[in-house]
Amino acid sequence: MTVQLWTHCRAATMQAGAAQPYGLVEDAAIAVEGDRLAWVGPMSELPETWRDRSDALYDCAGALITPGLIDCHTHLLYGGDRANEFELRLGGASYEDIARAGGGIASTVRATRAATESELLAQALPRLLALMSEGVTTIEIKSGYGLSLEHERKTLRAARAFGTREPVDVRTTFLGAHALPPEFSGRPDDYIEEVLRMLPLLHEQGLIDAVDAFCERIAFSPAQTERVFEAAHRLGLPVKLHAEQLSDSGGAALAARYGALSCDHLEWLGEEGAAAMGRAGSVAVLLPGAFYFLRETRLPPVALLRAHGVPMAVSTDCNPGSSPCTSLLLMLNMACTLFRLTPEEALLGVTRHAAQALGLRDRGALAAGLRADFVVWDVERPAQLAYAIGFNPHRQTVFCGRVL
Ligand code: NIG
Ligand code: FE
Secondary structure (H helix, E strand, O other), rough: OOOOEEEEEEEEOOOOOOOOOHHEEEEEEEEOOOEEEEEEHHHHOOOHHHHOOOEEEOOOOOOOOEEEEEOOOOOOOOOOHHHHHHHHHOOOHHHHHHHHHHOOOHHHHHHHHHOOOHHHHHHHHHHHHHOOOOOOEEEEOOOOOOOOHHHHHHHHHHHHHHHHHHEEEEEEEEEEOOOOHHHOOOOOHHHHHHHHHHHHHHHHHHOOEEEEEEOOOOOOOOHHHHHHHHHHHHOOOOEEEEEEOOOOOOOOOOOHHHOEEEEOOOOOOOHHHHHHHHOOOOOEEOHHHHHHHHHOOOOOHHHHHHHHHOOOOEEEEEEEOOOOOOOOHHHHHHHHHHHOOOOOHHHHOOOOOHHOOOOOOOOOOOOOOOOOOOOEEOOOOOOOHHHHHOOOEEEEOOOOOEOO
């Protein structure tokens, strides 16, 4: 197997229980064997064997290395855009007004259904490349704009196709219970039946890594959400939830009862929900892009999450309606400026905790045995990644041991 060596870097290892903030190792070396990290530590302790065996050597001259970034909540694949609704909102309409008037998610459903799989891929590719240009090596992509077997399958297949065509690992989430499609208007329970019919069929085809739902007064009730969770459980699929984004409907506590990998948004989360998440080990995925774009004023309860030991992740929520955002670095900044996370919490949110939100144990930190997914940055300190606004100091991505 090929051995590659990165020397004289500052390694933000993000390891749990590290003595230094960010698990930072100054003047570090990283040895990669094949697609795995083989050794990570101070230059002074680098075993001779790695130096002797290395086929390639990269002297980083003090540059920072972090784990590959993980965007753990996106709706990357959709047809069209909603710039017109942006204008409507600037004219005074609210996100919920637009949704109730048949716009919002429903308008993206029309455009997504009208697109072929290759058209969907072509429209989403620039968004994916933008994320990857900032060091994203793992991305979660949700369905949820197809809302029928045919179109949900098309979306999930397209997501999987990205994972084979581009140097990025794609995790797919079935979000059939995202909105009510027009043909089920006024019949939400019947549509939930339809979601329960789609789920095993799509799962059989290997298209689903996790199951999500939108539990909200403009979407599905806790009871309807629970039916989806039960079905996911029967198939052995992990669940996650769009919870407490616009109101407190108790979604987080419900998701926690099903051992949810994550609960996402959470601006309206209360103490009970936070405590339940803490006990269940669910990650809180914070989405500052949606908070900003919808001009929300209610902050997610970060102090409560900290108090209950809930790990926090940070993601773009890339979608056409509430967060048309393709910069995870910008989300680091917004998580700090808007939500008051520390830069260390924010960086954990796009590395170790984002991996946890996807149920992945083989990435999110720099340690021997993990996947060799990492990023070399033209900065010296990890906080610089969260500090800059609209600046990309990316130098090099290594994906599964491959230098891109
Ligand atoms: O995460 N909350 C539900 N879904 C998306 C928004 C979808 C849309 O408006 O198109 C979100 O914010
Ligand atoms: Fe979302």
